[in-house]
Structures are given as C-alpha cells and as structure tokens.
Amino acid sequence: MQPAYRLPDGRQGTTASTTKARLNPEPAGTDYVTTRRLLDPDEALRRLETRLGSLHAQLRLGIEREHEAQAFGQGLSFLHLENLPLMQATIEIALRVTGTYWRGRANARKVQVRRNIVRLPNLPSAFDGFTVLHLSDLHADLSGPAMQRAAELAHGLAYDLCVLTGDYRGRTHGDCRPCLEGVARLREALRGDIYAVLGNHDSIAMVPDLEALGIRILLNECVAIDRGSDLIYLAGVDDAHFYRADNIEKAAAEIPRGYVSVLLSHTPEIYRQAAHAGFALMLSGHTHGGQICLPGGIPILLEADLPRAFGAGAWRHAGMAGYTSVGAGSSVVPVRFNNRPEITLHQFVRGNPQ
Ligand SMILES: [Fe+2]
Numbered sequence: 001m002q003p004a005y006r007l008p009d010g011r012q013g014t015t016a017s018t019t020k021a022r023l024n025p026e027p028a029g030t031d032y033v034t035t036r037r038l039l040d041p042d043e044a045l046r047r048l049e050t051r052l053g054s055l056h057a058q059l060r061l062g063i064e065r066e067h068e069a070q071a072f073g074q075g076l077s078f079l080h081l082e083n084l085p086l087m088q089a090t091i092e093i094a095l096r097v098t099g100t101y102w103r104g105r106a107n108a109r110k111v112q113v114r115r116n117i118v119r120l121p122n123l124p125s126a127f128d129g130f131t132v133l134h135l136s137d138l139h140a141d142l143s144g145p146a147m148q149r150a151a152e153l154a155h156g157l158a159y160d161l162c163v164l165t166g167d168y169r170g171r172t173h174g175d176c177r178p179c180l181e182g183v184a185r186l187r188e189a190l191r192g193d194i195y196a197v198l199g200n201h202d203s204i205a206m207v208p209d210l211e212a213l214g215i216r217i218l219l220n221e222c223v224a225i226d227r228g229s230d231l232i233y234l235a236g237v238d239d240a241h242f243y244r245a246d247n248i249e250k251a252a253a254e255i256p257r258g259y260v261s262v263l264l265s266h267t268p269e270i271y272r273q274a275a276h277a278g279f280a281l282m283l284s285g286h287t288h289g290g291q292i293c294l295p296g297g298i299p300i301l302l303e304a305d306l307p308r309a310f311g312a313g314a315w316r317h318a319g320m321a322g323y324t325s326v327g328a329g330s331s332v333v334p335v336r337f338n339n340r341p342e343i344t345l346h347q348f349v350r351g352n353p354q
Pocket of ligand 1 (some may be wrong): 139167201287288327331
C-alpha cells in the first residue's frame with residue numbers, strides 16, 4: 001500500500017498534489033517530473049529563489065563560492081581530506097603502484113542490499129512492517145558502474161518510501177550537471193515518493209533540479225506520513241558537516257509530542273542533538289564506513305567526529321535508533337577495500353529494541 005502524505009499544517013491530499021502544491025508554483029497541469037532533462041540554469045535559479053527566498057538563496061550560494069573547496073577550518077572537522085588538491089592523485093598513484101587500483105574499482109561496483117529491522121515501541125499499528133529504501137552517498141558522476149548496479153537492485157525491491165541522505169556529487173565543488181544526470185538515471189529505477197537531504201559535497205543550486213525529478217529535498221523541514229488515521233513524521237536537515245546549515249529545532253518544530261519521527265541527516269555527527277530532540281530514528285551516511293578499510297572492515301579514516309561504532313550500520317544513542325549507510329557510491333577515488341557499498345531496506349516493526 002502506498003502511503004498518503006499530510007503536511008504538518010493539516011493540509012492533505014494525494015501524495016503528488018500535496019508535494020506539488022507546496023514546492024512547485026507552476027500552474028496546474030504542468031508535468032512535475034522531468035526525468036533526465038535538467039533545468040535551464042536561469043530557471044533553476046528562479047525556482048531556488050522561489051523555494052528559499054532570494055536573500056537566503058544568494059547568501060547560501062555566496063558562502064558556497066567562498067568555502068566549497070576549503071580543506072582546513074570549515075565545519076565540524078578541521079581537516080577535509082577530500083578538498084586537499086593532490087589527495088585524489090596521491091591515492092590513485094599509490095594504488096596503481098601497489099597493483100590494487102583495479103581491484104578497488106571492481107569492489108566499488110559490488111553494491112549490495114542490506115536489511116535493517118528497526119524496533120519502535122510507539123509505532124502505530126498501521127506502520128508495522130513499513131519499509132524504507134535508503135540510498136546514500138551516490139557521488140553519481142564518479143560512480144557510474146555502482147549507480148547502474150544500485151538501479152538494478154532497487155528496481156526489484158518492495159518498499160513504501162525512498163530516502164536519500166546526500167552527497168550526490170563526486171567532488172565538493174564544480175559542475176553539478178554530470179552528477180544530476182547520474183541521479184536522474186538512477187531515479188528512473190525508483191518508485192513512489194522520494195525524500196532527501198543535501199550532503200557536504202552538494203550545492204544548494206542542485207535543489208531545483210532534484211525536485212524537478214520528483215525528489216523532495218527537506219531543508220530543515222518535515223512532512224507527515226499517514227496510513228489511514230495513523231501518522232508518523234519524516235524530517236530532514238541541511239548539511240551539518242561542512243556548511244553547518246542544519247537546524248534541528250526548525251525541522252522538528254511542527255512535530256507533535258508523542259509521534260514517531262525519523263530524521264534524515266547526511267552526517268550522523270549530530271546524533272546527540274537528534275536523540276535529545278526526541279527523534280526515534282536517524283538515517284545517515286557520510287562516513288562511507290571508511291571506504292578504504294583494513295581486513296575485517298576496520299576503517300582507516302571516517303572523516304567524522306563520532307564514535308567508531310556509529311561509523312557504519314545500526315547503532316543506538318539515548319533511546320534513539322540510528323543507522324549509518326556506508327553509501328552506494330565512492331568519493332575522491334572510486335575504489336573500496338574491505339568495505340562493500342550498499343543500499344539499505346529499513347523495516348519498521350512495532351516493539352521494544354532488543
Ligand atoms: Fe560521501
């Protein structure tokens with residue numbers, strides 16, 4: 001059964017019309033989904049200004065221009081390895097010299113489906129068995145073969161809702177169009193409603209194109225999801241890791257007490273705030289589980305300020321369930337070692353955590 005959606009202010013309708021009414025100011029009858037055809041840049045900017053307000057849009061774009069390739073001293077981490085000018089070449093040369101480059105490339109294509117049961121004590125009975133397909137860290141322009149595999153896998157899966165937890169672009173700066181074209185191809189394999197957040201590799205300028213593809217970006221916002229008379233809430237925050245643009249308070253403001261709520265955040269580094277804001281579940285990515293790991297899946301670097309146990313898979317903190325996807329794509333150099341890329345099915349089950 002497909003869920004119907006309701007905005008926190010009580011307005012409701014079919015999923016498509018509710019989303020369209022809120023996001024797309026175009027007249028009725030305009031096709032909302034424009035698969036594989038990106039917007040004209042002027043039209044994308046017009047839509048971004050409509051979405052955010054022109055001052056917010058100009059402010060955010062200006063900050064991105066000043067900081068997007070900064071390696072030191074921005075965001076939650078002091079050092080951003082992905083922004084070091086020679087990092088990509090250094091890793092690639094080292095792998096080629098040791099004869100492991102092509103094995104790493106082959107590993108990065110081997111996307112698997114992982115399944116996670118989420119036990120939620122207050123889950124409404126209508127949501128018992130509700131299943132969320134979670135994709136993260138696509139880095140779609142850098143990870144073409146992995147995107148192809150992810151699309152093949154996703155096409156055959158049954159789920160009620162799809163969420164994306166950021167990092168659509170391979171690099172942290174530069175042309176967004178190749179990655180948007182990659183996302184558009186993957187999007188054709190996805191069904192139903194799709195909600196997403198931005199990651200630290202993404203520009204706010206991508207939002208109009210992603211939303212034109214039918215991927216609703218939650219910019220410190222939430223939506224209500226209903227099944228019959230039962231409701232849960234889905235919220236999402238803007239990037240917390242690099243741009244510090246997250247605002248949990250705003251995202252959660254319209255969630256009534258006592259309702260099961262799920263937070264999408266690209267980085268799991270804000271797990272404390274999410275737990276104490278009352279979210280029952282947080283879905284994240286960002287770490288890639290290390291991407292290049294020692295035997296046994298031990299990450300060399302996580303590039304995140306959080307306990308290592310929160311770097312991949314399921315975890316809990318202060319009563320909140322969490323899950324960190326290792327991602328479907330790869331960044332900097334599209335290789336993986338001892339760390340298999342994933343797309344994830346989270347099944348909600350009514351009951352106490354084990
Ligand atoms: Fe990433």
